[in-house]
Amino acid sequence: MPHASFFAEESGQNGDAPYCWVIDPLDGTTNFAHKIPYFCISVALTFQGVSVLGVIYDPLRDELFSVQQGKPAMCNGKPIAVNCPANLSDAFLFVGLPYSKGIAYQQTVKTVERLADKVFALRHLGAIALDQAYVACGRTDGLFFRDLGWWDIAAGMLLIQEAGGAVTTFEGTVPTKNYRSYVAAHPKIHEKLRLLLPTDT
Known part of the structure; x- marks a missing residue:
């Protein structure tokens, strides 16, 4: 697609064409640098x-997780789907931490403390794009985080949606390029989880 623009973690925005490639060439950089085997490559194509x-x-x-709008989410060519826990108390959730240890980081830590006895388990693995792929294929039941990049979610959000999951901000709106928060899970528990998360309003 020769007329598309690019938006990448390392280089930022290049052009303003309606179609844009959103690229994170190494999601989970800290894991990679410390030889922790949990990282990935994330690429999305957006239109407007x-x-x-x-x-x-x-x-x-x-493992290649792939998705096209309006078609089933796949892993190595086989359809995948989000898992549906019986209750929020049965949910195994991933949590992402912001890059900087400011207010959003502190709020996330407090949220983890508040949710600890309301869900089955919480984990932070350090590669948000791969976390979303794991939600999409049912290995974990959901995730939430604040103040990460558009490159972190552009592919994973669509993957979860086409795998049957619900994705919103903590306020309940659809995440866009300038999103501040993100929560994804099976629709059965998504709203229950979202209502336990702090909003900016």
Whole structure:
């Protein structure tokens, strides 16, 4: 697609065409640098700010998660779906931490403390794009985080949606390029989880 623009973690925005490739060449950089085997590559194609195509690749496990708007989410060519826990108390959730240890970081830590006895388990693994792929294929039941980048969610958000999941901000709106918060889960528990998260309003 020669007329598309690019938006990447390392280089920022290049151009303002309706179609845009959103790229994170290494999601989970800290894990990679410390030889922790949990990182991935994330690429999405957006049209006027909406994801229409997404790919997340885990090179260590040779797992390619792929999705096209309106079509089933896939892992290595096989359809995937989000898991549906019986109750929020049965949910195994991932949590992401902001890059900087400011107010959003402190709020996330407090939220984890508040949720600890309301869900089955919480984990922070350090690669948000791969976290979303794991939600999409049902390995974990949901995730939430604040103040990360558009490149972190452009592919994963579409993957979860087409796998049957619900994705919003903490306020209940659809995440866009300038989102501040993100929560994803099976629709059965999504709203219950969202209402336990702090909003900016």
